[in-house]
Amino acid sequence: MTEFVNVDLGSRSYNISIGSDLPIGTALGESSAITALVVSDTNVAPLYMERCVSLLEARGLTVTSAVVPAGELSKSLECAADLYSKAVDAGLDRRSVIVALGGGVVGDLAGFVAATFLRGVQFLQVPTTLLAMVDSSVGGKTAVDLPQGKNLVGAFYQPVEVVADLDSLDTLPEREYISGLGEVVKYGVIWDKGLFEYFEQNIDALLKRDKAVLLKIVKRCCEIKAEVVAQDEREGGLRAILNFGHTYAHALETVSGYDKWLHGEAVSLGMVYAAKLSVALSGFSENDAERLVTLLDKLGLPIKLDDAPDWAELRKAMDADKKTLNAVPRFVLAKRLGEVIFGCEVPEDALKAIG
Numbered sequence: 001m002t003e004f005v006n007v008d009l010g011s012r013s014y015n016i017s018i019g020s021d022l023p024i025g026t027a028l029g030e031s032s033a034i035t036a037l038v039v040s041d042t043n044v045a046p047l048y049m050e051r052c053v054s055l056l057e058a059r060g061l062t063v064t065s066a067v068v069p070a071g072e073l074s075k076s077l078e079c080a081a082d083l084y085s086k087a088v089d090a091g092l093d094r095r096s097v098i099v100a101l102g103g104g105v106v107g108d109l110a111g112f113v114a115a116t117f118l119r120g121v122q123f124l125q126v127p128t129t130l131l132a133m134v135d136s137s138v139g140g141k142t143a144v145d146l147p148q149g150k151n152l153v154g155a156f157y158q159p160v161e162v163v164a165d166l167d168s169l170d171t172l173p174e175r176e177y178i179s180g181l182g183e184v185v186k187y188g189v190i191w192d193k194g195l196f197e198y199f200e201q202n203i204d205a206l207l208k209r210d211k212a213v214l215l216k217i218v219k220r221c222c223e224i225k226a227e228v229v230a231q232d233e234r235e236g237g238l239r240a241i242l243n244f245g246h247t248y249a250h251a252l253e254t255v256s257g258y259d260k261w262l263h264g265e266a267v268s269l270g271m272v273y274a275a276k277l278s279v280a281l282s283g284f285s286e287n288d289a290e291r292l293v294t295l296l297d298k299l300g301l302p303i304k305l306d307d308a309p310d311w312a313e314l315r316k317a318m319d320a321d322k323k324t325l326n327a328v329p330r331f332v333l334a335k336r337l338g339e340v341i342f343g344c345e346v347p348e349d350a351l352k353a354i355g
């Protein structure tokens, strides 16, 4: 069964398809005039590149592929420059499409190249991690990193289509899959208490990667992200709620080095921190906070640090967060499961007491 979610952005609207054995390139039509560059990484390409290329060729497209090293280091201007060269060599023109086949790293990098090559060519996302399916492939944020920090150069650039084939999750390493569940849980907290309860009731099925459960939750998470992005594409307001747990998570990633915690793991620890702040400041009940921590724990996500990083360093890293205004970090706090408020200034003593 295939489910569809529409991201309603006027002339830049697009569909996300979610299911098994899905076609790729429906939004492109069938045209021998379209040239495609499929970008993947060294882990994903051996598994899924051949299928992706043949599906696009079956539509009549002329297809070239490019493979970057797996890992965050590929989200660089150097890798982007290599891909610009490949795009020129492959004869890409304004009608062409760049396809991201992989996780958030490939999606952010290929999306940035698609946004900037020839001032923008078509972009298609084929996410292969849970995190990319529910988060990074939807909403149009693309970026590369600089040595000074993550995602410092980028563009808002929407894809023409997102194809989330759940079969690709079968090969995802366990730690990466569980990390993706961190972002999944976030959607229940920020928007949909019923979804949160569904997670609580389906922990075993989630851990076994049950396809029917995955279909339901990936669809619901994409619906929520689509709704938020449709209301606030460029993060002038509401879109900030997607950052629940992220101020702390980004700071932790900065001070621990990016190889210690996977993003969803850092988000899990960040949500525990945000839940404690919320109990102190925004009326979140102890019971709801406990339910969140218990769910994260049962899913195998980290809920506490064995060796806490130096508070002063962590606090300084919070100031570097892109959501910080005038050196005051802004937090998303929960009122109850399914409802959060954003842009909250938190008193310094509360930040420290909970950290």
Ligand SMILES: NC(=O)c1ccc[n+]([C@@H]2O[C@H](COP(=O)([O-])OP(=O)(O)OC[C@H]3O[C@@H](n4cnc5c(N)ncnc54)[C@H](O)[C@@H]3O)[C@@H](O)[C@H]2O)c1
Pocket (backbone or CB within 6 Å): 041, 042, 043, 044, 047, 070, 071, 072, 075, 102, 103, 104, 105, 106, 108, 128, 129, 131, 132, 135, 136, 137, 138, 139, 140, 141, 142, 150, 151, 168, 169, 170, 171, 172, 173, 176, 263
């Ligand atoms: N643009 C956005 O809105 C947004 C949102 C959240 C995160 N991000 C970015 O996403 C990136 C993290 O994404 P990620 O967690 O998907 O990491 P990732 O892209 O590094 O993928 C994780 C690992 O899994 C491997 N892999 C991917 N799919 C696989 C599969 N199906 N089978 C086997 N191995 C597979 C990859 O090669 C990699 O080693 C970060 O750079 C982050 O900044 C972007």
